[in-house]
Amino acid sequence: MSSNTDSWGSRVGLILAMAGNAVGLGNFLRFPVQAVQNGGGAFIIPYLVSFVLMGIPLLWVEWGIGRYGGRYGDHSTPFILDNMTKKRLWKYFGVFGIFTNMGVMAYYTYIESWTLTYALKSVKGDFLGMGQEEVTQTFLNYIGSGSDFNFTMVAFIAFLVTLSLNVYILSKGLSGGIEKVAKFAMPLLILFGIFLAIRAVTLGATGVCADCDSHLGMDFLWKPQFDSLTNPKVWLAAAGQIFFTLSVGMGTIHCYASYVRSKDDVALNAMSAGWMNGFVEIVLGSSVVIPIAVGYLGLDWVKDNAGFSMAFQTMPYLFDQFGSILAVLSGLAWFGLLFFAGVTSSLAMGTPWMGFMKDEFDWSSNRSAITLGIIIFFMALPTIFFFDKGVFDEYDYWTGTVSLVIFALAEVILFSWVFGIDNGWEEINRGADMKIPMIFKPIIKYVTPLFILVIFLSSLFKPGNGEMSDWQMAFGNLFSGEAWPWANDSIINQIFHLNTGTVWKDAHGWTDMFYVDMSRFLLIGVFLALVVLVKTASNKRKRDGRIPQMTEE
Amino acid sequence: MSTSALILMIVVQVTVTVITGYFFMKVLRSPKKPEPDSYSENDDE
Numbered sequence: 001m002s003s004n005t006d007s008w009g010s011r012v013g014l015i016l017a018m019a020g021n022a023v024g025l026g027n028f029l030r031f032p033v034q035a036v037q038n039g040g041g042a043f044i045i046p047y048l049v050s051f052v053l054m055g056i057p058l059l060w061v062e063w064g065i066g067r068y069g070g071r072y073g074d075h076s077t078p079f080i081l082d083n084m085t086k087k088r089l090w091k092y093f094g095v096f097g098i099f100t101n102m103g104v105m106a107y108y109t110y111i112e113s114w115t116l117t118y119a120l121k122s123v124k125g126d127f128l129g130m131g132q133e134e135v136t137q138t139f140l141n142y143i144g145s146g147s148d149f150n151f152t153m154v155a156f157i158a159f160l161v162t163l164s165l166n167v168y169i170l171s172k173g174l175s176g177g178i179e180k181v182a183k184f185a186m187p188l189l190i191l192f193g194i195f196l197a198i199r200a201v202t203l204g205a206t207g208v209c210a211d212c213d214s215h216l217g218m219d220f221l222w223k224p225q226f227d228s229l230t231n232p233k234v235w236l237a238a239a240g241q242i243f244f245t246l247s248v249g250m251g252t253i254h255c256y257a258s259y260v261r262s263k264d265d266v267a268l269n270a271m272s273a274g275w276m277n278g279f280v281e282i283v284l285g286s287s288v289v290i291p292i293a294v295g296y297l298g299l300d301w302v303k304d305n306a307g308f309s310m311a312f313q314t315m316p317y318l319f320d321q322f323g324s325i326l327a328v329l330s331g332l333a334w335f336g337l338l339f340f341a342g343v344t345s346s347l348a349m350g351t352p353w354m355g356f357m358k359d360e361f362d363w364s365s366n367r368s369a370i371t372l373g374i375i376i377f378f379m380a381l382p383t384i385f386f387f388d389k390g391v392f393d394e395y396d397y398w399t400g401t402v403s404l405v406i407f408a409l410a411e412v413i414l415f416s417w418v419f420g421i422d423n424g425w426e427e428i429n430r431g432a433d434m435k436i437p438m439i440f441k442p443i444i445k446y447v448t449p450l451f452i453l454v455i456f457l458s459s460l461f462k463p464g465n466g467e468m469s470d471w472q473m474a475f476g477n478l479f480s481g482e483a484w485p486w487a488n489d490s491i492i493n494q495i496f497h498l499n500t501g502t503v504w505k506d507a508h509g510w511t512d513m514f515y516v517d518m519s520r521f522l523l524i525g526v527f528l529a530l531v532v533l534v535k536t537a538s539n540k541r542k543r544d545g546r547i548p549q550m551t552e553e
Numbered sequence: 554m555s556t557s558a559l560i561l562m563i564v565v566q567v568t569v570t571v572i573t574g575y576f577f578m579k580v581l582r583s584p585k586k587p588e589p590d591s592y593s594e595n596d597d598e
Contacts, residue, residue, distance in 0.1 A: 010594045015580060041561045048565075175593055215554050222558040222565075261591040268583065272576040279573040283566045433583040 004075055004358040006365075008259055009175035011269070017174075017182040018256055018273035019280075020344025022247045023189065025111065025311070027281040027341065031241060032221060032290045033306045038237045039228025040220055044282070046229065046238035050451070051278070054239060057440060057448040058248040058408060059274045061415045063266035064428035066257025075258040075355030077251045078534045079541075081411070083548050084419045091538065093414075095530045096407035097251020098356055101349035102372075103399025103523055104250070105166075106379035107392050108349065112342035113155070113162035114312060115335045117142070122331025127316035128324055132297075136313040143387055150387040159384065160377075166343065167373035170350045171366045174259060178347045185340035186276075192333035192340075193284035199322070199330065200291040206321070209298045217294025217302065221286055232458065233466040239455050240401075245281055246274060249408030252348040255355050267432035288334075292318050311338065350376075360537035379526065382519050389515035398523055402491060405459065409452045416445040462490035 008014040035043040069080025077097025081090040121127065127135060144150040169177040203214035228234045243249060257266055289310060293302050296318050305314075311334075319330040353372045357363040363371075383392045415424045425441050463485045464470030474484055486493040493499055497513065504514040541548075554562075585595060 007593045008591055010592050011580060013594075014592070015577075041558055044561070044565055218562065219554040219558045222562040223555055224557055224561055259591065261589070263586055264591045265583070268576065268580055272573075272580045275569070275573040275576050278569050282569045286566075431586070434579065 004073070004355065006075075006174045006259060006358075009179050011264075013175065013179035013183055014256065014260070015269055015273045015276070016186045017178050017344070017348070018253065018269070019276040020182040020186050020341075021252050021256065021348035022245060022273065022277035022345075023186070023280045023341050024108075024245075024247070024345040025115075025308075025338055025341055026241075026244045027277070027285040028193075028288060028338065029308050029311050030244060031281045031285045032288075033308070034237050034241050035221055035286065036290060036302065036306050038234040039225040039231070041222040041224040042226055042228045043234060043238060044222075045224075046235045047241060050235075050239040050242040053443060053447050054451045055242040055246050055248065056271070056274065057444045058412065059246060059253070059270040060267060060428045060436070060440070061412055061424070061444060061448075062248060062253035063257045063260075063270040064424060065411065065415060066254035067260045067262065067264075067266050068427050069254065070258030070260060071262050073359060075255055075359055076352045077254050077407075077411075078356065079359070079537070079548075080254055080258065081414060082538075084414060087418070088538075088548070090414060090418075091534055092531055093407070093410045094251075095527065095534055096249075096403055096410075097254060098352045099527050099530050100250050100399050100403040100407065101252060101352050102375060102379060102526065103395055103403070105346050105349040105376050107383040107395045107400075108342065108346050109163050109166060109376060110159050110380055110384055110392075112339060112346055113158040114142070115339040115342055116162055117154070117158045118312060118316070119332055119335035119339055122316065122319075122328060122335055125324070125328055127320055127331065128327060130317060130320060132314065132317045135317040138316075139309075139312045145388055147388075149385055151385055156384065159380065162343075163373055163377060163380070166346050166350060167369045169343075169347055170354060170372065171369035173365050174256075174351075178351070181347065182344055185344050189337050189340040189344075190280065190284070192337040193280065193288065195333050196292075196330060196337070197284050197287035199326070200288055200295070203292065203295045206295050208296050208321075211298045211300070212294070212296055214291035214295035216299055217291040218287075220294070220299060220302075221290050231468055232471060233468075236455060236458050236462075236466060239451065243404050243408070243455075244400075245277060247345065247348070249404035249406075249411070250349070251352045251407070255351045256348065258355065263431045265431050265433040267428055267436050268434040271434065289315070296321050356533075356537075360540065379522070382515075382522065386515045386519070389512045391515055391519040394516045394519050395523070397489075397494060398520065402459070405452060405456050409449065409456055412444070412449050412452060416449060421445045460491045462487040 065080060065084070069075065069083060072083050074080045074083060076094070078091040078094030081094040082088065084090070130138065140146060142152060143155055144152040169181055171177065200214050201218070205213040247253065260266060290302060290306065293310060293314060315334055316331060319327040319334065322330055350369070350372050354365065354368040357368040357371070358365070383395055421441060421444065424444070429436060461484070463474035464487055466487060470485070478484060486498050488499055500513070502513065503511050504517065505511060588595065
């Protein structure tokens with residue numbers, strides 16, 4: 001048994017930490033943009049269906065798996081999964097539960113550092129009086145965009161400060177570090193969100209342009225366009241958003257839940273944390289960026305430009321329209337909110353590595369946190385220096401998107417079909433403070449795996465823009481002997497560069513594709529290094545006589 | 554705002570808020586499990 005004796009301080013603290021893990025920048029930026037791009041109000045229907053059929057079951061599955069692992073002294077997915085089956089190969093699938101977090105943490109910490117800098121800049125009043133283009137240029141200058149090597153000392157120092165802060169908090173353990181931050185950050189985040197939402201909802205028509213009205217933005221966001229419900233693209237986007245927002249398929253929920261004892265509840269905890277995330281996303285997330293942006297820039301501008309970049313390149317300009325005092329307060333609330341959302345998530349991403357090293361190699365919290373910091377530092381450098389080349393997006397695509405789906409599919413199959421749905425159902429109901437409806441038993445066994453499989457296959461083979469007509473055309477092509485029209489973001493095209501060909505060097509030197517492919521090799525290298533580490537730990541377990549637990553015959 | 558958008562927004566946002574509040578209150582009202590439990594703040598001195 002490991003010497004890992006960390007524990008949660010309180011149940012509310014655990015729920016806030018788990019909700020903080022799920023609540024991230026995506027709640028305020030990705031969700032409203034996805035809604036705008038996928039049928040406005042109708043998007044919420046596939047979103048809620050995906051939440052019920054995939055999100056809620058995955059939350060219960062991950063909380064259940066995590067607590068099961070903790071019973072045998074395991075706090076990271078490789079050996080949690082290993083203990084659920086006789087097949088020893090599953091522990092290598094569990095590597096995803098550490099790898100994904102490290103990959104995401106590498107670029108996420110960098111974004112987090114932007115929010116920290118921008119919160120300070122807002123307080124100093126740096127954005128007051130700036131025009132839209134000036135705000136955009138300020139951001140591009142900040143990250144050193146526009147040159148072959150994206151580096152500015154101030155952005156780099158901010159990144160180091162943010163990473164050090166994460167390492168310090170992680171070294172203080174669950175109750176002494178992460179939980180304290182969550183108890184402080186989550187209420188403040190919600191408070192900031194409410195402040196901005198009230199401002200957005202009460203903004204109304206500003207008179208800046210003909211359609212500059214925050215209510216028009218809300219109308220666009222919530223007006224149901226039911227024809228979009230038959231569009232597979234919308235369903236894929238909604239299901240994808242559920243993955244991102246709940247932080248399922250990452251390994252962080254397993255890790256947090258592994259510190260819960262068998263007799264304590266996981267079913268109600270999972271619902272409370274999951275719906276808290278839903279509240280922040282659906283109620284607050286939908287009420288800030290889009291209404292304010294439409295209020296000052298108009299609906300057409302938002303339709304054309306809605307995206308992640310608005311957070312840093314547009315919002316400071318919009319806040320400035322409120323008047324200087326409100327601009328400073330809103331800037332602080334917005335970037336403070338994003339920072340808290342980011343830090344509670346990145347801390348969660350650090351815990352699987354911490355749990356693994358403490359369990360397997362008896363490392364202290366300090367040692368585990370510092371090594372994590374060093375690894376993340378080196379993994380983050382390509383995303384910082386070659387931001388313009390697309391390395392940042394490459395990390396996000398593989399570690400923040402594809403890996404989640406692969407791991408979630410594997411774990412739900414393991415839970416329902418290998419571990420067995422009866423054992424699994426008993427596990428999530430053990431000590432439960434709520435009665436889980438029986439309908440979820442067949443949902444977890446059949447519907448959720450099928451749902452995730454469809455998402456995975458659709459992403460693998462996505463044609464054109466993923467619209468129904470694109471799929472029809474693709475199958476038509478297939479039967480008439482023509483080529484499959486791969487979408488640029490389909491997994492197959494991403495792997496083989498089918499639409500563009502692999503060109504690493506041209507007349508101007510190394511191409512962006514070269515940098516992207518090198519970063520891909522780096523990620524593969526990290527994954528393989530973790531596989532070797534798990535194998536080493538497995539050998540050590542054998543030497544120490546730690547025999548894997550199995551379910552009863 | 555159009556009526557359909559307003560209705561959908563209010564129904565969804567109120568429903569989500571009520572469910573979130575319901576589960577959180579249920580957590581707060583659930584009786585504590587006997588020691589030793591998972592939470593160090595409940596530990597007997």
